[in-house]
Amino acid sequence: MHEKVRVRFAPSPTGPLHIGGVRTALFNYLFAKKHKGDFLLRIEDTDQMRYVKGAEEYIMKSLEWCGIEIDEGINEGGDFGPYKQSERRDIYNEHIKKLLNNGSAYYAFDTPEELDALRKRLEESGSSVRQYNAQTRGEMKNSFTMPENDVFAEIESGKPYVIRFAVPENETITVKDIIRGEVTVNSSQLDDKVLFKSDGLPTYHFANIVDDHLMKISHVIRGEEWLPSLPLHVLLYRAFGREDEMPEFAHLPLLLKPSGKGKLSKRDGDQLGFPVFPLEWKDPKTGDISAGYKESGYLPEAFINMLALLGWSPEDDKEILSLEEMIKEFDLNRVHKSGARFSPEKALWFNQQYIIHTPNDELTDYILPEVEKKFPDVDVLYVEKVIGLVKERMHLLTDFCSQAAFFFETPKEYNPKVVKKRWKEDTPQMMQQIYDLLEDIPEQRFTTEHTEHIVKQFIEKNELNFGKVLNPFRLVLTGTGGGPHLFDIISSIGKEETLLRIKKGIEEIKR
RNA sequence: GGUCCGUUCGUCUAGAGGCUAGGACGCCGGGUUUUCAUCCCGGUAACAGGGGUUCAAUUCCCCUACGGACUGCCA
Numbered sequence: 334m335h336e337k338v339r340v341r342f343a344p345s346p347t348g349p350l351h352i353g354g355v356r357t358a359l360f361n362y363l364f365a366k367k368h369k370g371d372f373l374l375r376i377e378d379t380d381q382m383r384y385v386k387g388a389e390e391y392i393m394k395s396l397e398w399c400g401i402e403i404d405e406g407i408n409e410g411g412d413f414g415p416y417k418q419s420e421r422r423d424i425y426n427e428h429i430k431k432l433l434n435n436g437s438a439y440y441a442f443d444t445p446e447e448l449d450a451l452r453k454r455l456e457e458s459g460s461s462v463r464q465y466n467a468q469t470r471g472e473m474k475n476s477f478t479m480p481e482n483d484v485f486a487e488i489e490s491g492k493p494y495v496i497r498f499a500v501p502e503n504e505t506i507t508v509k510d511i512i513r514g515e516v517t518v519n520s521s522q523l524d525d526k527v528l529f530k531s532d533g534l535p536t537y538h539f540a541n542i543v544d545d546h547l548m549k550i551s552h553v554i555r556g557e558e559w560l561p562s563l564p565l566h567v568l569l570y571r572a573f574g575r576e577d578e579m580p581e582f583a584h585l586p587l588l589l590k591p592s593g594k595g596k597l598s599k600r601d602g603d604q605l606g607f608p609v610f611p612l613e614w615k616d617p618k619t620g621d622i623s624a625g626y627k628e629s630g631y632l633p634e635a636f637i638n639m640l641a642l643l644g645w646s647p648e649d650d651k652e653i654l655s656l657e658e659m660i661k662e663f664d665l666n667r668v669h670k671s672g673a674r675f676s677p678e679k680a681l682w683f684n685q686q687y688i689i690h691t692p693n694d695e696l697t698d699y700i701l702p703e704v705e706k707k708f709p710d711v712d713v714l715y716v717e718k719v720i721g722l723v724k725e726r727m728h729l730l731t732d733f734c735s736q737a738a739f740f741f742e743t744p745k746e747y748n749p750k751v752v753k754k755r756w757k758e759d760t761p762q763m764m765q766q767i768y769d770l771l772e773d774i775p776e777q778r779f780t781t782e783h784t785e786h787i788v789k790q791f792i793e794k795n796e797l798n799f800g801k802v803l804n805p806f807r808l809v810l811t812g813t814g815g816g817p818h819l820f821d822i823i824s825s826i827g828k829e830e831t832l833l834r835i836k837k838g839i840e841e842i843k844r
Numbered sequence: 845g846g847u848c849c850g851u852u853c854g855u856c857u858a859g860a861g862g863c864u865a866g867g868a869c870g871c872c873g874g875g876u877u878u879u880c881a882u883c884c885c886g887g888u889a890a891c892a893g894g895g896g897u898u899c900a901a902u903u904c905c906c907c908u909a910c911g912g913a914c915u916g917c918c919a
Contacts, residue, residue, distance in 0.1 A: 343919090368901025380919065382916065461845070501906080513849070513850090515892090520845080523847090527917050531917055536916095536918080541919090545904060561849085587912070591855085595911095639856095646856085672912065679870080681869095736881095798878095803879075816878055818877090818878090
């Protein structure tokens with residue numbers, strides 16, 4: 334048993350992190366913080382072939398944007414480093430010796446072609462076993478079948494070789510998973526996994542056992558795709574004689590493709606109609622750009638909230654939860670077992686909820702750069718006021734410019750559908766009356782309340798219909814049919830602009 | 845092919861032997877509103893199938909079907 338909760342998120346820098354990975358990181362983080370433990374980030378870069386430049390940076394930036402704070406990692410430091418596997422070679426070299434010495438690992442010299450041939454042969458024989466294991470390793474080129482001297486000679490000669498794990502034959506392994514309960518497997522189903530590749534670097538299986546142990550990881554929380562190799566990992570701990578110090582395991586349900594089947598993958602990119610990456614990603618090789626939640630106008634809090642509810646739910650029915658609340662409520666026992674497809678519609682709803690509840694000045698900080706690009710010389714306080722008026726209509730931060738354009742510029746055209754519905758025979762003269770009415774209001778009294786009072790009084794006095802007057806009025810002001818409270822609009826754009834728009838509307842709108 | 849994991853409304857989920865199977869998104873209808881949005885009210889819709897166990901199964905067990913993961917000198 335471990336006295337302190339320590340969990341790690343261990344991505345490999347082979348590209349951008351997709352939302353499934355972010356969720357794994359999030360669950361690790363929530364679990365760690367719930368138990369006042371540590372959350373570490375370990376970069377698993379033992380596959381130099383698949384290393385992608387910028388991916389490491391991307392992973393860290395993504396977690397930062399999400400508000401997931403790292404306690405120990407490359408940038409944060411810590412007492413258990415290095416936190417990058419490529420910098421831990423000596424440690425792995427040291428550890429593999431132990432397994433070599435106690436007979437749980439062995440050298441193998443088979444070429445890729447020979448391995449293919451083995452698989453093919455086994456497949457054709459109709460055998461259910463198609464693996465390099467206790468039954469088949471006797472036919473292969475390794476330190477079980479070769480005289481000791483030949484083994485050393487091969488190694489000396491510089492010939493490529495790997496080190497494999499000698500999986501014991503016919504042993505029942507029962508492993509415990511926090512989410513799934515007990516899983517039982519017979520060791521004969523496992524194969525003699527490569528522990529060290531011919532490039533001298535360990536594989537995931539080996540490095541992760543060594544590191545988790547050395548870094549005193551108490552709980553391994555990772556995706557379900559790792560469940561099949563859990564027995565192997567247990568065997569590895571056993572081979573080291575550390576089964577009693579083994580972390581506890583929890584395998585998270587997968588995030589599935591919303592369209593079609595299968596687990597969500599990096600390659601799904603944005604052809605799914607919604608981003609699969611937290612941040613925008615530019616492929617360094619192809620230059621292709623994949624959309625990110627951030628750039629698409631999502632608030633990080635909304636993004637995280639939505640992700641947390643994929644596979645987990647709090648005890649009550651609450652759906653809108655801050656990171657703090659999630660930490661408080663989080664419980665691995667409430668993570669369920671089946672995979673989750675997620676709905677882009679609900680993601681939008683989450684974002685809208687967060688936009689509505691985020692203070693206007695904060696929202697302004699997010700959108701100001703875009704707004705300034707489109708409408709130069711805007712006043713920050715004005716933007717702040719406008720966003721307060723339109724935010725409940727926004728699903729994405731990027732909706733602002735389209736939702737609020739008429740607060741910044743005179744409408745250039747009028748929605749024909751709305752014109753047809755709202756602009757009647759007698760409308761122009763009515764608009765003229767409104768014009769005259771408003772013209773008489775002094776600048777400083779051109780407020781929401783006062784203008785509303787004046788106009789409504791006029792409508793009532795003349796026994797007119799509210800909709801008949803206000804709808805076309807809205808049309809000349811905004812060019813369309815929807816939008817915030819009409820008198821908020823005119824008090825915002827001011828008297829001069831209001832009069833100008835009425836005049837322009839009377840002149841330009843024709844049925 | 846083999847091994848493992850899974851299966852409640854279209855989607856995300858609650859449920860841990862006895863419930864009219866609950867909530868959320870979406871959708872539909874109504875209310876509020878000058879409009880759109882928000883908000884409020886209502887409606888739609890699910891226990892994969894078959895066997896057991898039990899007085900009683902969505903819930904426990906088995907089988908089948910379906911889905912998924914894994915099956916690399918990738919993680």
